Amino acid sequence: xxxxxxxxxxxxxxxxxxxxxxxxxxxxxxxxxxxxxxxxxxxxxxxxxxxxxxxxxxxxxxxxxxxxxxxxxxxxxxxxxxxxxxxxxxxxxxxxxxxxxxxxxxxxxxxxxxxxxxxxxxxxxxxxxxxxxxxxxxxxxxxxxx
Amino acid sequence: xxxxxxxxxxxxxxxxxxxxxxxxxxxxxxxxxxxxxxxxxxxxxxxxxxxxxxxxxxxxxxxxxxxxxxxxxxxxxxxxxxxxxxxxxxxxxxxxxxxxxxxxxxxxxxxxxxxxxxxxxxxxxxxxxxxxxxxxxxxxxxxx
Numbered sequence: 001x002x003x004x005x006x007x008x009x010x011x012x013x014x015x016x017x018x019x020x021x022x023x024x025x026x027x028x029x030x031x032x033x034x035x036x037x038x039x040x041x042x043x044x045x046x047x048x049x050x051x052x053x054x055x056x057x058x059x060x061x062x063x064x065x066x067x068x069x070x071x072x073x074x075x076x077x078x079x080x081x082x083x084x085x086x087x088x089x090x091x092x093x094x095x096x097x098x099x100x101x102x103x104x105x106x107x108x109x110x111x112x113x114x115x116x117x118x119x120x121x122x123x124x125x126x127x128x129x130x131x132x133x134x135x136x137x138x139x140x141x142x143x144x145x146x
Numbered sequence: 147x148x149x150x151x152x153x154x155x156x157x158x159x160x161x162x163x164x165x166x167x168x169x170x171x172x173x174x175x176x177x178x179x180x181x182x183x184x185x186x187x188x189x190x191x192x193x194x195x196x197x198x199x200x201x202x203x204x205x206x207x208x209x210x211x212x213x214x215x216x217x218x219x220x221x222x223x224x225x226x227x228x229x230x231x232x233x234x235x236x237x238x239x240x241x242x243x244x245x246x247x248x249x250x251x252x253x254x255x256x257x258x259x260x261x262x263x264x265x266x267x268x269x270x271x272x273x274x275x276x277x278x279x280x281x282x283x284x285x286x287x288x289x290x
Binding site for chain 2: 002003004005006007008009010011012013014015016017018019020021022023024025026027029030032033034035036037039040041042043044045046047048049050051052053054056057059060061063065066067068069071072073074075077078079080083084085086087088089090091092093094095096097098099100101102103104105106107108109110111113115116118119120121122123124125126127128129130131134
């Protein structure tokens with residue numbers, strides 16, 4: 001049952017991505033190209049999503065717990081540091097080069113277009129590179145502390 | 147490559163994305179972040195958590211086909227860049243979202259919807275990064 005609800009929720013998300021145009025790199029890149037072939041459509045995507053999510057979250061958090069779990073899993077950190085800023089900047093630069101963000105690319109895999117698989121492969125490589133670097137860093141810190 | 151201005155379709159799609167985010171929190175108590183879903187799948191331990199992430203991914207990937215079956219038209223995906231740019235962009239996105247702790251869905255929709263300051267700053271920075279990157283690739287370097 002849990003897996004079925006997750007699958008359906010994924011389908012709703014993916015359909016939203018597909019209808020909205022976030023699935024289309026040409027449209028995403030044009031959103032950021034104010035000096036050229038500007039297409040402001042994608043502002044309506046985040047606007048529409050927040051229009052539902054802001055009041056929706058309020059209603060959900062009034063409940064004690066989610067339907068299938070004992071509690072809500074929310075990010076504990078509120079730290080605003082260079083990792084957050086430089087990481088987000090790097091993401092933005094990559095997004096502006098490729099036109100795909102992770103939420104746009106994962107549903108796009110379903111189209112079977114080979115370049116989407118190339119992007120997601122590179123995305124996974126990037127995630128693993130960062131994971132490796134973080135591991136080495138934390139090991140060094142641990143060695144330094146002991 | 148020009149694309150048509152589609153405020154209604156984009157708004158409608160956005161409403162669905164927001165609905166999915168609210169449903170995932172209401173039913174499973176999680177943030178809908180594409181980065182977190184994918185990153186959690188890159189684990190060798192197969193747990194119930196892994197199964198939920200895999201189900202979300204399968205649901206997402208089924209969307210283009212579902213749309214094709216329902217409307218007779220699949221989504222438009224136009225890729226106006228070369229393979230080198232796809233790989234470079236992909237690696238940068240992967241490293242960036244890992245350090246930044248989220249992407250357009252996790253920070254941009256879910257984090258902002260609960261007024262997380264961290265997410266608001268991340269969103270401003272990655273949007274600025276993308277504007278800058280498109281300006282440089284298209285108008286300074288003259289396209290990839």
